[in-house]
Amino acid sequence: MNKIENLEHLKKIKEENLKLIFPKKTRILVGMASCGLASGAGEVFQVLAEEIKRRNLDITLVQSGCAGFCEKEPLVDIMKPGWPRISYCEMNSKKIRKIIELLLKGKVEKDWILAKAEEEELLLEGTRRPYPLNGIPEELEEILPYKYHPFYEKQLKIAMRNCGFIDPENIDEYIARGGYSTLYKVLIQCDPDQVIEEITKSGLRGRGGGGFPTGRKWHYCRNAPGDIRYVVCNADEGDPGAYMDRSVLEGDPHSVLEGMIIGAYAIGSNEGYIYIRAEYPLAVQTLRKAIKQAEDYGFLGKNIFNSGFDFSIQINRGGGAFVCGESTALMASIEGKVGEPRAKHIHTVESGLWEKPTNLNNVETWANVPLIIAKGADWYSKIGTRDSKGTKIFSLVGKIENTGLVEVPMGITLREIIYDIGGGVPGRKKFKAVQTGGPSGGCIPEELIDLPVDFEELSRVGSMMGSGGMIVMDEDTCMVDIAKYFLSFLQDESCGKCTSCREGIKRMLQILTRITQGKGREGDIELLEELSQVVAETSLCALGQTAPNPVLSTLRYFRDEYEAHIKDKKCPAKVCKDLITYFIDEEACRGCLVCKKLCPQEAITGERKEPHRINQDKCIKCGICLENCKFDVIKVE
Amino acid sequence: MDLEVIDKIADRYKRKESALIGILQDIQAQYNYLPKEALLHIRERLSIPLTHILGVATFYNIFTLKPRGRHLINVCMGTACHVKGVVRILEKIERELGIKTGETTADLRFSLEPIRCLGCCSLAPVVKIDGDIYGKVKQEKVSRILKKYE
Numbered sequence: 001m002n003k004i005e006n007l008e009h010l011k012k013i014k015e016e017n018l019k020l021i022f023p024k025k026t027r028i029l030v031g032m033a034s035c036g037l038a039s040g041a042g043e044v045f046q047v048l049a050e051e052i053k054r055r056n057l058d059i060t061l062v063q064s065g066c067a068g069f070c071e072k073e074p075l076v077d078i079m080k081p082g083w084p085r086i087s088y089c090e091m092n093s094k095k096i097r098k099i100i101e102l103l104l105k106g107k108v109e110k111d112w113i114l115a116k117a118e119e120e121e122l123l124l125e126g127t128r129r130p131y132p133l134n135g136i137p138e139e140l141e142e143i144l145p146y147k148y149h150p151f152y153e154k155q156l157k158i159a160m161r162n163c164g165f166i167d168p169e170n171i172d173e174y175i176a177r178g179g180y181s182t183l184y185k186v187l188i189q190c191d192p193d194q195v196i197e198e199i200t201k202s203g204l205r206g207r208g209g210g211g212f213p214t215g216r217k218w219h220y221c222r223n224a225p226g227d228i229r230y231v232v233c234n235a236d237e238g239d240p241g242a243y244m245d246r247s248v249l250e251g252d253p254h255s256v257l258e259g260m261i262i263g264a265y266a267i268g269s270n271e272g273y274i275y276i277r278a279e280y281p282l283a284v285q286t287l288r289k290a291i292k293q294a295e296d297y298g299f300l301g302k303n304i305f306n307s308g309f310d311f312s313i314q315i316n317r318g319g320g321a322f323v324c325g326e327s328t329a330l331m332a333s334i335e336g337k338v339g340e341p342r343a344k345h346i347h348t349v350e351s352g353l354w355e356k357p358t359n360l361n362n363v364e365t366w367a368n369v370p371l372i373i374a375k376g377a378d379w380y381s382k383i384g385t386r387d388s389k390g391t392k393i394f395s396l397v398g399k400i401e402n403t404g405l406v407e408v409p410m411g412i413t414l415r416e417i418i419y420d421i422g423g424g425v426p427g428r429k430k431f432k433a434v435q436t437g438g439p440s441g442g443c444i445p446e447e448l449i450d451l452p453v454d455f456e457e458l459s460r461v462g463s464m465m466g467s468g469g470m471i472v473m474d475e476d477t478c479m480v481d482i483a484k485y486f487l488s489f490l491q492d493e494s495c496g497k498c499t500s501c502r503e504g505i506k507r508m509l510q511i512l513t514r515i516t517q518g519k520g521r522e523g524d525i526e527l528l529e530e531l532s533q534v535v536a537e538t539s540l541c542a543l544g545q546t547a548p549n550p551v552l553s554t555l556r557y558f559r560d561e562y563e564a565h566i567k568d569k570k571c572p573a574k575v576c577k578d579l580i581t582y583f584i585d586e587e588a589c590r591g592c593l594v595c596k597k598l599c600p601q602e603a604i605t606g607e608r609k610e611p612h613r614i615n616q617d618k619c620i621k622c623g624i625c626l627e628n629c630k631f632d633v634i635k636v637e
Numbered sequence: 638m639d640l641e642v643i644d645k646i647a648d649r650y651k652r653k654e655s656a657l658i659g660i661l662q663d664i665q666a667q668y669n670y671l672p673k674e675a676l677l678h679i680r681e682r683l684s685i686p687l688t689h690i691l692g693v694a695t696f697y698n699i700f701t702l703k704p705r706g707r708h709l710i711n712v713c714m715g716t717a718c719h720v721k722g723v724v725r726i727l728e729k730i731e732r733e734l735g736i737k738t739g740e741t742t743a744d745l746r747f748s749l750e751p752i753r754c755l756g757c758c759s760l761a762p763v764v765k766i767d768g769d770i771y772g773k774v775k776q777e778k779v780s781r782i783l784k785k786y787e
Contacts, residue, residue: 035757035760037770038757038770238753238754240716243756279753279755316658318697319658320753321696336655336656337689395758397758397761398721398761403759471716482720485716485719489753600729622725623776
């Protein structure tokens with residue numbers, strides 16, 4: 001590969017590769033991010049490859065990332081000249097064989113199509129280009145375009161603009177969509193202060209959780225004394241239930257790299273680090289390839305675009321420690337040390353990695369940067385609310401019909417996310433709460449469903465934005481159990497440096513455990529509140545300072561559930577094992593033997609067509625009978 | 638133990654002071670755990686105290702100083718998995734193998750370790766065995782899944 005040294009050369013590569021967006025021959029993309037692979041995308045890809053080879057077809061087959069609609073994985077996109085782009089969902093090897101068969105006859109199976117795209121929106125350029133249509137099958141007329149599909153209609157993709165639509169391992173496709181032209185503009189036409197001013201004006205705030213204004217952070221770092229500066233990308237996505245960073249890195253790594261190079265130029269740094277979780281092997285691999293390609297084209301390395309600016313990026317893999325998502329702990333970890341946070345009397349923008357000024361931003365923040373510079377701060381700041389600009393990616397998971405990653409403008413209500421996009425709670429169950437902000441966040445109850453989502457509003461109700469996990473809970477979720485779950489997570493992940501965090505969380509967990517066991521005492525709630533205050537006020541880093549949040553927010557909105565556990569020794573959601581018993585409604589039982597055969601304890605007795613019964617002495621409350629009863633006769637009290 | 642393998646791993650890292658975690662990861666990828674001889678050799682190579690190496694090796698969850706089983710079962714303990722009942726799956730695996738979380742079976746076939754969110758929340762509850770991810774796992778499917786691994 002030749003280095004790209006000027007705009008003409010970049011434009012030439014871009015023009016040459018427009019064929020990737022508007023292919024001259026059929027191009028098939030299989031969504032093969034981690035979630036797609038786990039749903040069986042690998043097998044689908046394999047079958048496609050075999051069919052193409054066996055039939056000697058002139059079709060390009062590539063792997064793409066995750067388009068966000070994880071519930072419908074595996075997704076397969078077909079780009080056939082003359083047709084709109086179509087996305088097939090919930091594919092398997094049998095279905096995909098049929099689709100190939102139909103494709104060769106110029107037909108489609110409309111019941112398996114999720115949506116179509118009649119035009120390609122190139123966000124960076126602000127253009128929409130229609131696919132040239134010619135002889136499309138009639139059935140395609142009825143298919144909903146992406147922009148009107150309920151899951152996508154209210155979404156606005158900025159950070160995830162390319163995810164699922166491009167081959168993440170092909171830098172040319174990123175360039176064809178306008179990639180790296182913003183970098184050229186910045187390096188050749190802007191001085192660093194202009195870049196910082198634009199980011200400041202845009203109102204972009206850190207997407208990792210804290211929400212610190214990005215432009216201000218860059219400004220502080222640029223002006224900190226010293227000649228060596230570092231730029232860090234925080235990809236240690238530790239919040240359980242949040243996976244947008246993984247998806248961006250697996251689906252569109254160059255948007256993050258371009259953002260980092262632009263940031264490094266603005267700040268005056270020549271060395272960058274990406275600190276990424278070791279639990280994301282595919283993201284690490286994709287990122288490694290992307291860095292190599294960017295180096296080959298000269299977007300990383302010496303004298304980028306002949307501008308005299310040098311910048312290189314190194315990957316550091318994490319070690320499975322949640323606390324390393326905290327900036328000072330993360331930097332200690334890059335230095336090869338134990339990941340313990342330090343007091344931030346001196347900010348990392350002045351003294352961070354190896355005691356040099358260091359600017360750290362999260363993956364999603366970096367991915368926003370090229371677009372903000374390309375389209376301008378005015379464009380970006382029109383999206384969102386007064387103090388929270390732009391979009392945010394949420395991972396909508398838990399008890400929700402449409403699980404997946406959704407990128408929405410700030411200020412959208414929880415109701416719109418959960419019902420309009422998410423399709424509500426499955427199985428006619430009642431929505432109870434949504435948990436945001438990971439272990440530092442809180443649970444928001446049903447009464448607040450019309451809350452507009454932005455940094456301030458979420459904090460106001462006792463939760464926080466965090467990295468964007470949104471775990472939906474229904475009536476079968478016990479809020480005391482959820483609080484216990486988070487504290488047990490935090491107890492394991494506390495680095496142990498501060499006594500209040502190390503010991504305080506442990507004691508709080510002991511109290512919660514005894515409450516869930518039916519051994520709660522009068523005064524336990526007050527004790528939890530007192531401990532919460534101490535842990536929050538006397539811990540050094542955000543892990544400890546926010547650790548009591550899951551307890552405090554559930555106490556705030558679900559205090560009656562705590563009281564039911566303590567006073568009545570009952571778990572209203574019927575989750576806490578020590579407070580429930582399983583029994584069979586003998587009048588309704590048809591005696592089908594299913595539960596009897598499945599019970600690991602042989603606790604169920606009864607003959608065929610006779611009512612069954614559970615022997616309470618043997619029952620371990622594993623719930624396998626309840627999960628498998630077709631007649632709904634297993635009851636819990 | 639072939640110390641040349643350890644040297645080759647260490648050579649991959651340019652910046653000496655920040656190399657330790659990456660080197661330990663690569664050693665573990667090679668041996669499935671961190672053997673004592675390897676750590677003693679790294680002490681010499683990087684001229685850092687063994688206490689520092691052990692501090693790092695015991696702080697981070699991914700490292701283990703004891704040999705693991707041939708197959709590593711990671712049960713995802715993320716919030717979405719928790720809400721969807723992963724605890725029952727974990728208990729089922731414990732009963733099936735006769736070990737507790739964090740332990741290895743006597744025949745060294747399986748090690749069972751929890752993991753903090755694999756990021757496949759849409760497939761909750763999720764279990765990962767070696768490189769394979771199983772989504773929407775049900776209790777009654779557990780023994781069939783485990784049978785695939787010898």
